[in-house]
Amino acid sequence: MKITIFGATGRVGNEVLQRTLAxxxxxxxxxxxxxxxxxxxxxxxxxxxxxxxxxxxxxxxQADAVISAIGTDKSTTLSEGVPNIIRAMEQLNVKRIVTIGTAGILDSRAERGKLRFQSSESKRKLTFAAEEHAKAFRALEASDLDWTIACPTYLPDGSAIGVYRTERNMLPLNGEKITVGDTAHFVYKELFQNEFKHSRVGLAY
Structure with a gap:
């Protein structure tokens, strides 16, 4: 398969890159x-x-599919870049994209109708990164693409073990962390399995 990766120099993006090349x-x-x-x-x-x-x-x-691991990095690269990716995919007739989000843009269990970063579930005072990810989510949601957003919670470095929990649009109950390696494992697997099309996916152990 021919795959385009954005954000390939970041922690998760580089792990995904190594996996696709391998x-x-x-x-x-x-x-x-x-x-x-x-x-x-x-x-x-x-x-x-x-x-x-x-x-x-x-x-x-000539891409068959796209992976985006663009981070926020205190900039608007994500909210500006994702609309460009969507527009380019539509122009080139590429349908499948898996992106990396954050657990903050999953649905809140505590307050219906809110995202986690907007609710009492969030412990973060600064919301810029989550707001950027939310803009990317809304742009994908409004598109006709076959999109999936992987939404890991706390993301320490670590290798993939291949065993973790997933939940559509919500964080698995009491989920506290998942490694960079296992997040990349999920992204690569989901690109081909298409289990969670048109969904955000909470990832945690």
């Missing part, structure tokens, strides 16, 4: 610094910015 897929990545990723015969690196539509289209040409 499985023999052809991968394109859009990065601002080419030297951040090593050379690989199945990896095509394109220098650019997801906030630039032309760069986004170039990265996605």
């Amino acid at each position: 499985e023999g897929h052809e991968v394109k990545v859009l990065v601002r610094s080419l030297e951040k990723l090593p050379a690989h015969p199945n990896l095509q690196k394109i220098k650019g910015d997801v906030k630039n539509f032309e760069d986004t289209v170039q990265a996605m040409e």
